[in-house]
Amino acid sequence: MDAELATGYQSEPYTFSYSSKDAILYNLAVGSSTLDQDSLRFLYERHPCFAPLPTFGVLPGLAWLDTLVTGGVPGISVDLARVLHGEQYMKVKKPLPAEGKLTNVFKIQDILDKGRGMVLLVGVESKNEDGEVVLQNQVSLFIVGAGGWGGPRSSIHTIDIIKSPSRVPDASLEYQTSVDQAALYRMTGDLNPLHISPEAASLLGFQTPILHGLCSLGISVRQVMATFAGNDPARVCEMKVRMSKPVLPGQKLRTDMWLEDEEKVLFRTTVVETGEVCLDGGWVRIVKITC
Helix, strand or coil, X not given: CCHHHHCCCECCCEEEEECHHHHHHHHHHCCCCCCCCCCHHHHCCCCCCCCCCHHHHHHHHHHHHHHHHCCCCCCCCCCHHHEEEEEEEEEECCCCCCCEEEEEEEEEEEEEECCCEEEEXXXXXXXXXXXXXXXXXEEEEEEECCCCCCCCCCCCCCCCCCCCCCCCCCEEEEXXXXXXXXXXXXXXXXXXXXXXXXXXXXXXXXXXXCCCHHHHHHHHHHHHHHHHCCCCHHHEEEEEEEECCCCCCCCEEEEEEEEEECCEEEEEEEEXXXXXXXXXXXXXXXXXXXX
C-alpha cells in the first residue's frame, strides 16, 4: 500500500440515475409502511409531495466502492470481505426529486492507521443535471487487519459525532426489523455479501449475515423526521452517525431522540434484545420548510 499516493485521489465523474420505483423500493427497505400516517408521500408516485426519504442520498456515492475493491484507486488494494462501514455523514444541499440523474465524484480524503485496521475517509459530491451540488457524503470505512504501518491516527477531514445526553430522551420509537430486512435493502444497491452470505459473514467473525448500517441509519432518520420534522424529507438537511455494533435481521431497534435546539436532533439507536448501541453519536439537522 502507498497511502501517500492514494490520499487525494479523485475519481472521474460517474452517473447515478433513479426512478420513482427506485425511491419507493428504498423507502420500503428502511421501513416505510402503508400503516404509517401520511405514508403515501413515500410509497405512491402520484402523491403531490412524493419524494425519496432523505437518506436515499447515501446511495449515489456507493459506486466508488466497486472502484476501490477492483484496484481502481492507485496505491491501495482493498478486500471487500474485510470492509466494515464505520461512520456516515451526509449534507443535503437541495432535496432530491422523485426521479433524476446525478453526476458524482469521489475523493480519498485521508487514510488513517488505527493499529488493528485502517480507516479510509472518502468524500463524495453529487450534482444534478443543472450542475448544482445537491449532496455531499463522507464515508468512513474500517478495513480489518490493514493497519500498523505507522500512519496518522486522526484527520482534519473528520466530521464529529455528538455524544448523546445523559437525560431522559425527548422521544423514543421502536422498529421491528424483518428477518429479510438485509435481503431487501441489498436491492437498493449495497450488494456487500456480508449482508446475505453466511460464508462472507464468517470471514469477519459474524455467525450470521448482519444488517447494513445504512439500513439502520435510514430507519432511525425516518423516525427522527417523523417526530421532529413534520414527516417532511425536505426539512432534513444534514446528518452524522457512527455504526458501533452489528444488528441482526429480525431484531428490534429503539431510537432515542433528544431535541438539542430548534435545528438539531441527537439520536442513539439500541438493539432492544441485547441492549447494545448500534448507532451512536448521531445527529440530524432540520430546517423550517415544508412541502
